[in-house]
Amino acid sequence: MAIEARAPPSQFVAKLRRVLGGQAGWGGFALQILFVAALAWIGYEIVANARANLAAQRIASGFGFLSNTAGFGVSQSLIPYSESDTYTRVFFVGLVNTLVVSVIGIFFATLIGFLVGLGRLSPNWLLARIAGGYVELVRNLPLLFQILFWYLAVLAALPNPRQSISLFGSFFLSNRGFGIPKPVGTVGFEPFAIAVAVAIVGALLLRGYARRQLFQSGRLIKIWPYVLGMLIGLPLLATLIFGKPVTFEYPELKGFNFSGGSRIIPEFVALTLALSTYTAAFIAEIVRAGVQSVHKGQMEAGASLGLTRGNTLRLIVVPQALRVILPPLTNQYLNLTKNSSLAVAIGYPDLFSVFAGTTLSQTGQAIEIIAITMGVYLVISLVTSAIMSFYGWRIGRSMGA
Amino acid sequence: MAMRNGRLASAMIAMIEEFRTSLKGFAMKRATLVFTLALAAGLSAQAASAQTLKTVKDRGMLSCGVSQGLPGFSAPDDKGNWAGFDVDVCRAIAAAVFNDPTKVKYVPLSAKDRFTALQSGEIDVLSRNTTWTLSRDTSLGVNFTGIAYYDGQGFLVRKSLKVNSALELNSASVCVQTGTTNEQNVADYFKGNNMKYEVIAFGTADETVKAYESGRCDVFTSDVSQLYAERLKLANPADHGVLPEVISKEPLGPLVRHGDDQWLDIVKWTLFAMVNAEELGITQKNVDEMAKSDKPELKRVFGTDGNLGETLGLTKDWVARIIKATGNYGEVFDRNVGAGSKLGIARGLNQLWNKGGIQYAPPIR
Structure with missing residues (x-):
């Protein structure tokens, strides 16, 4: 009689047990469920009791206020807004303002940060000292102080609207902001936009083709004259056929202020300036650390290949440094976004100012509004960090690391 | 700088307080569990909200919410002592409770944080030029006790602009403090008159005035009493004028x-006592003489006949205590904001009802 081997335990069940309970097995799984249930219960109790207490104290609660009329004005809204809109609309106006100042701030902070960081490593003594001085000065002063400095300095330096500084009769600089002509689309706008899009796509295709040729057959094709011709020629052609794509609406002094045109308010300028210069100081140090983490043999290798210093940095050193730079750079982007809530000090209508400020004090619903605001900042931060992680993953992949 | 940080800190404290308030209820309702008991022990400092008088007496101090510095209403004087119209209301309450007007802890609050501070129990009474509106009365968990000052919203402009009426303000930039009724009134007013405007809202009164002074705005709008008070802070007060229009009703009270x-x-009755005292001619100087009077009305007021003060939870001589500490309503008005002060605001609506104003208190009997 043959001895039958004992059937092996089911692979599926073992795997499930491992996944759910880890090393502790089913017991661990049960514990986890209990823990989550306890957390959920505590969460529920906090919410339920807060509600009961607020009701007992006759303090309004719930999210019904979001559909009430706001009844106050906002100085900058990139989406249509009037006083008779709801608090929900106010929320979005504030959110857009926060996003705009963050994105533009991040752009300039990165630009200045990289320039200063690389400048600090420059062999040019003066440049390196100036960059070093910038970093030490800016990062050691409180941000709020810098915001107020830019705001009050900008305002104090500028004349009132009636004596505004005019450039070409169409740009106006005063203490009410920077008035610029506003482009208004006409009939020719659509063909023009299509022509630009076609030119860009064409240029990209041409670039891809040139690269393939370079890598496959070693042939270097000069494409920039064609690209330039296409980028300028096609839109020009569209303009000639269909007429001017846009006309400009110029700012005009009417009463106390400029009407017509677009206006960049001083609060926005001051906040963007302060946020980007402040964060740039930190980014500069991160960039310096990143570049110095790349072995100096790489720089020498570049030089021995006959590359200029700039090209060596751009093509060899910075891509390798990016692996070190990215995680702390993400931190700085998140800091900048969160620091934008200091806008309330200078009356820039960001999310914190119009929603967690004005809306909160008008409705008195602190718990709901603070919860929403915290949630929004969390989401913005998580999205920023996800984008940066994705970018880091791509760099890591392209370098085979 | 310090003020900004203080403001942020107080906002955070308010948030934490609010969280604590909700936790407290949580603890009281489910006190059977051990860990909630621990929480309750940690939070027992905040006694039940229905016994404010007892809390105040146990603490030995009245905690009074005031502004962050509004001359005439609540601002520290050159010796660092709080003084002003709203401060005198705090002092009067402390006098009624403790017979000592100095037993007050002043908590400076921005317009935005004031209600949260009251809700959370950080202060016992808010005496901070606050406008009585229906929505505030019903949805913030607060009760207005009366009208200490009848005010209205106005506009402050540079005289060099040569503006004579608020109706000439089309397209103006307006500076306003956020979290006030002013912010909504100005929107209503400009919309109602088909005028365009740009509003820039700041967190504190100081920031608002600074922006107005730097030329960011053509107009600073607030309650008229505040316009007169803030004007004193400007470099050249005489270069700025208040426009004649009053665009809203701003009944201010604790x-x-x-x-x-x-x-x-x-x-409520502390305030009424001050108004009644003015009507009866009781002043800080003659209060002791008047207390000896035989007039039945005065005997009731001074507690030599009956025990009206005790029914309030105070003592029989509560009115005398208040008047000795602060003087009657008229004296408080004149000393802080009226003829006897730098502000020089006319009594106007705040004159007694029998002298052409509308300030009127129910009788003490």
Whole structure:
């Protein structure tokens, strides 16, 4: 009689047990469920009791206020807004303002940060000292102080609207902001936009083709004259056929202020300036650390290949440094976004100012509004960090690391 | 700088307080569990909200919410002592409770944080030029106790602009403090008159005035009394003028938490006592003489006949205590904001009802 081997335990069940309970097995799984249930219960109790207490104290609660009329004005809204809109609309106006100042701030902070960081490593003594001085000065002063400095300095330096500084009769600089002509689309706008899009796509295709040729057959094709011709020629052609794509609406002094045109308010300028210069100081140090983490043999290798210093940095050193730079750079982007809530000090209508400020004090619903605001900042931060992680993953992949 | 940080800190404290308030209820409701008991022990410092008078007496101090510095209403004087119209209301309450007007802890609050501070129990009474509106009365968990000052919203402009009426303000930039009724009134006014405007809202009164002074705005709008007070802070007060239009009703008065009727009565009648005292001719100087009077009305007021003060939870001589500490309503008005002060605001609506104003208090009997 043959001895039958004992059937092996089911692979599926073992795997499930491992996944759910880890090393502790089913017991661990049960514990986890209990823990989550306890957390959920505590969460529920906090919410339920807060509600009961607020009701007992006759303090309004719930999210019904979001559909009430706001009844106050906002100085900058990139989406249509009037006083008779709801608090929900106010929320979005504030959110857009926060996003705009963050994105533009991040752009300039990165630009200045990289320039200063690389400048600090420059062999040019003066440049390196100036960059070093910038970093030490800016990062050691409180941000709020810098915001107020830019705001009050900008305002104090500028004349009132009636004596505004005019450039070409169409740009106006005063203490009410920077008035610029506003482009208004006409009939020719659509063909023009299509022509630009076609030119860009064409240029990209041409670039891809040139690269393939370079890598496959070693042939270097000069494409920039064609690209330039296409980028300028096609839109020009569209303009000639269909007429001017846009006309400009110029700012005009009417009463106390400029009407017509677009206006960049001083609060926005001051906040963007302060946020980007402040964060740039930190980014500069991160960039310096990143570049110095790349072995100096790489720089020498570049030089021995006959590359200029700039090209060596751009093509060899910075891509390798990016692996070190990215995680702390993400931190700085998140800091900048969160620091934008200091806008309330200078009356820039960001999310914190119009929603967690004005809306909160008008409705008195602190718990709901603070919860929403915290949630929004969390989401913005998580999205920023996800984008940066994705970018880091791509760099890591392209370098085979 | 310090003020900004203080403001942020107080906002955070308010948030934490609010969180604590909700936790407290949590603890009281489910006190059977051990860990909630621990929480309750940690939070027992905040006694039940329905016994404000007892809390105040146990603490030995009245905690009074005031502005962050509004000359004439609540601002520290050159010796660092708080003084002003709203401060005198705090002092009067402290005098009624403790017979000592100095037993007050002043908590400076921005317009935005003031209600949260009251809700959370950080202060016992808010005496901070706050406008009485229906929505505030019903949805913030607070009760207004009366009208200490009849005010209205106006506009402050540079005289060099040569503007004579608010109706000439089309397209102006307007500076306003956020979290006020002013912010909504100005929107209503400009919309109602088909005028365009740009509003820039700041967190504190100081920031608002600074922006106005730097030329960011053509107009600074606030309650008229505040315009006169803030004007004193400008470099050249005489270069700025208040426009004649008053665009809203701003009845200002002290407020307390909802749900403690006894405390509401005390604050309410402290104010009424001051108004009644002016009507009866009782002043800080003659209060001792008047207390000896045989007139039945005065005997009731001074507690030599009956025990009206005790029914409030105070003592029989509560009115005498208040008047000795602060003087009557008219004296308080004149000393802080009226003819006897730098502000020089006319009594106007705040004159007694029998002298052409509308300030009127129910009788003490």
